[in-house]
Amino acid sequence: MKKKALVLAVMLGVTCWYAGLEAAGNEPSTQRHRDMLGILKTYAPSGYYIVSSAYSLPERFVINGKAQHMTSSDPLKFTENKSRDEADYMKNLCVVVHESCHAYQRRMGSAMAQKNSVPGITTYFAFYIPDKNENILVPISKRFPSKELAPLFTEEMKAWRFGMYINSSIPEMGTQYYGIYGLLDEFGAYYHNVKAAADFYPWYKKHALHDINLANKFFEGFYRDFYSYI
Numbered sequence: 001m002k003k004k005a006l007v008l009a010v011m012l013g014v015t016c017w018y019a020g021l022e023a024a025g026n027e028p029s030t031q032r033h034r035d036m037l038g039i040l041k042t043y044a045p046s047g048y049y050i051v052s053s054a055y056s057l058p059e060r061f062v063i064n065g066k067a068q069h070m071t072s073s074d075p076l077k078f079t080e081n082k083s084r085d086e087a088d089y090m091k092n093l094c095v096v097v098h099e100s101c102h103a104y105q106r107r108m109g110s111a112m113a114q115k116n117s118v119p120g121i122t123t124y125f126a127f128y129i130p131d132k133n134e135n136i137l138v139p140i141s142k143r144f145p146s147k148e149l150a151p152l153f154t155e156e157m158k159a160w161r162f163g164m165y166i167n168s169s170i171p172e173m174g175t176q177y178y179g180i181y182g183l184l185d186e187f188g189a190y191y192h193n194v195k196a197a198a199d200f201y202p203w204y205k206k207h208a209l210h211d212i213n214l215a216n217k218f219f220e221g222f223y224r225d226f227y228s229y230i
Contacts, residue, residue, distance in 0.1 A: 033076035036093055044199035046130035047097040050192055051076070053108065054100040061110040066122040068110060070103075090200055091221040098193035102174075104128065105185055112137045125181060127188050130195070143179030145171070197222045 040048040061068045076096055109124035112135060117124070123140040150167045165175045165186070174182035201218065208214035 030076075033074065036076055036089060036096070039090070039203065040093060040097075040196070043203050044093075044097070044196040046128070047093075047192060047196035047199065049130075050104045050128065051096055051100040054103045057104070057107040057111055059107075061114055063110060063113045063117050063122045063124070064119065068122070070107060070110075088217075090203065091217060093200070094193050094197045094221065097196040098189045101128075101189040101192045102185060105188055108135055109137060113139070125185060125188075127184070128192070130192075138181065138184070140178060140181050143181060145176040146179055146183060147176060194222075 037048065037051065040051055059070050105125045105127060108126035108128070112126050113122075113124040116137065118139045121139040121141060125138045125140065126135040127138065128135050146165065147167050147169070150162075153162060153166065165173065165183075168176055171177060174185055176182065178185065201222075204214060204218035208218065
């Protein structure tokens with residue numbers, strides 16, 4: 001029971017709509033976005049791989065005879081902010097990785113399934129494992145809404161995300177529509193989100209030697225993402 005409770009608690013690291021960014025455009029829309037992509041490539045290679053793949057993966061698929069089309073958007077739009085502060089751009093890059101990961105996991109899953117599908121199943125996720133540089137293809141089979149897990153949670157386990165993502169009454173929510181697969185989708189996005197936050201440490205170390213505010217923003221952003229993940 002304790003092990004089950006721990007798994008469920010970890011799965012609470014979900015803060016985004018799955019449907020919020022299911023696919024991406026063909027190229028960054030501004031020079032600023034291209035600069036941000038360059039920072040990702042230098043400091044967070046696995047994050048760069050996910051974001052750049054969100055631009056390059058196909059938008060149309062045919063799996064077991066069913067055609068699929070995923071709409072386009074620019075994931076680097078999440079770097080936009082009113083202050084134009086460099087540290088804010090860096091912080092928002094972690095959001096870019098997170099949201100791009102949702103797009104990546106669905107689109108890479110569909111791309112892989114075109115060549116290696118399970119008969120009768122047309123929806124897939126692919127989860128990227130950076131240490132092994134490989135993807136795990138997961139077919140989406142029968143599932144139930146995550147709110148059916150709600151009775152398993154004690155009061156101590158109910159963080160602020162519980163009502164929004166586990167006990168939600170919104171059927172379109174990824175964690176409800178895809179059930180346990182939606183929770184895994186969020187878990188994967190947060191893993192890469194937090195990894196990027198940690199990977200950016202050398203950038204902050206280089207730029208924050210004489211700027212305590214910049215250093216504070218690194219730790220503020222890192223621990224915000226880290227505690228969301230755990």
